Amino acid sequence: MTTTTPLLYAELLRNLRQVNVFIDLPTPAASTTRLSLDKCGSTLSLHHESMAQKWDIILPLPSAVRAPLPAPSSPNLPPLSIPPGATAWSKSLLLLHGDTTAQQEDNDNHVPWSAPELNSLCLTVSCYHCRAEVLSRGKIKTWKDLPCHNWAEMMDYWHCHKPHEEGDTEKDKAVKRRLARDTSSGRGVGGFSTPEGVGLVDLTFFLVNRRDVGGVEVAESEKNLEANTEDFVSKSTRTVHCVACKTTLGFGEDINSNQNSDLPPITSTSAQTPPSETFRLNKWNLCILHPTPPPAPPPTSTPYKVESYPPLPFLSAQLISMISDLAIRRFRLISENEEPHPEIGLWIWIFNTDRLYTYASAEKVVGPSRGMKIYYSENGPPVGQAPGNGITMGVAEEDIVVPGDLLMEARAALRKSTEELPKAMREFRGWKAGNLERFGRDVNRISECEPHLD
Ligand SMILES: [Zn+2]
Ligand SMILES: [Zn+2]
Known part of the structure; x- marks a missing residue:
């Protein structure tokens, strides 16, 4: 891609307590090219001209910086100047004392919709794309967080598989043994069975009992990802779709594929009783409808607030x-x-x-x-x-x-x-x-x- 506009980019380097700024210019810098830092050190402004065009671009900085001092080698030049003829420029700027908001590394893995958050709300879970109800209000009585720090137990949900047997460490082998044991014991998806009325919450998905879910249909697809390792039990994967808009919402897993291999695709809204099965629903395919608190909204507006997040x-x-x-x-x-x-x-x-x-x-x-x-x-x-x-x-x-x-x-x-x-x-x-x-x-x-x- 050729640059047809100046590009300004800044990145905070916490350990060095500085912000690195990079600028690409579409044409060489000239005497009219100017760069300036605002008084509080939080934005950088670029003025640049070519024969045909003029640009004024303001870059907000990720953290406020100190105005740089002139370089000892060229004390008469302004410290923020792009040398004439240059098409690329970079500079490290020291952080302003006292601005600590952005400077601490965020070591927590924040993710929306944890169990405590969901338990405190009266909510409906819907298809993100068409708003059709998937878990109607009151269906899930209790939300529980899955042990997200024990990733070995969660591996099966992301269908992790390892084609390179010879490179396996002892840890890998332990995980495989564990998965093999859990899947053959038939306790549910990867060893979790989900009782009715309970929603199990992972970082990225919910596990719910099929009987609690409405407005979805299930399509079977044969998967045999672990065919080359004897440890793994072959399984069929059922994709869970929204009935209304056909969007994939997640999947349900059948542990012993032989047992139900002749089962036709089932719509959970149909009259027949669906088997007890756990569905994994991806958070990014869902939205949560919050009832709008009083005063009551005018009748023309939607009576709820929609909360959703990108994938x-x-x-x-x-x-x-x-x-x-x-x-x-x-x-x-x-x-x-x-x-x-x-x-x-x-x-x-x-x-x-x-x-x-x-x-x-x-x-x-x-x-x-x-x-x-x-x-x-x-x-x-x-x-x-x-x-x-x-x-x-x-x-x-x-x-x-x-x-x-x-x-x-x-x-x-x-x-x-x-x-x-x-x-x-x-x-x-x-x-x-x-x-x-x-x-x-x-x-x-x-x-x-x-x-x-x-
Ligand atoms: Zn939230
Ligand atoms: Zn839908």
Whole structure:
């Protein structure tokens, strides 16, 4: 992509207590090119002219900075000046004393819709896309958090599988043994059976009893992802769709595929009694309808408030959880709609789980955003040296099977984020650099978060 507008990018480096600013110019800097910091040190303004165009772009900084001092080598030049002829410029600016809001790393993995949050509300859970009711009000009497810090037990929900037997560590083997035991004991999805009236809450999904769910239909699809390992029990996967708009909401799993293999697809709204089964419903495919508190709204307006969240921060939350539990930073994301193949997938290397950055061009300004700094490769594992070489981090790679639409969205978001980076930062030893949005500490209570309101 050729730059047709100046790009301004700033990133907070907490450990160094500084903000790094990068600027790409579409034409060489001239005497008319000016850069200035506002009085409180929180925005940077660029003025730049070419033969045909003039730009004035303001970049909000992720944290307030001190005005830099003139360089000792050129005391008469303003400290914030882009040398004439340059098309790229960067500078490290020291943080202003006292501004600590953005400076602490957010080590908690905040995710909306935890069990305590849901238990405090009188709510209806609906399909995000068409608002059709999935869990009507009062169906779920109790929400309980799943043990999210014991990732080994959760592995089955993300259909994690390991094609490389020879590289298995003792930990991997223990996980596999455990999964094999749980799935053969028939206690429910991955060992959890979900009683009626109870909703089990994970970072990214709900587990509910099929009998509590309305407005969905189930389609069978044979999956045999673990065919090459004897440990795993082969299973069929049932995709759960919204009846009204056909959107995939999650899946239900049948432990012994032989037992129910002749079962026709069942609509849970039909008269026949559905079997006891656990459905996994993805949070990003759902929305929560909050009744509007009194005074009563005028009859023309919707009598509830809609709360929903985009899918990618949930993917980030899952990855952050795996980083802390497995000490692995390198993953291959595989679509659950595709057959596993060693050359197909999205390879990602998570360099930093809490990056605070801002971005501005002639078209748009992105205020302080929280994301994960990621290196990725869409065309097979990169052959070059891994990024972060010399820094201690895990070199193991974990495969994660994710819903096809989520993977497509992740690819598109990463490509777009690469274009928002200054040119010098876009590639590193065969990997592309990008950013994946994540939830911040402001999304921990329903009263404090800013959901998408319709
Ligand atoms: Zn729907
Ligand atoms: Zn919330």
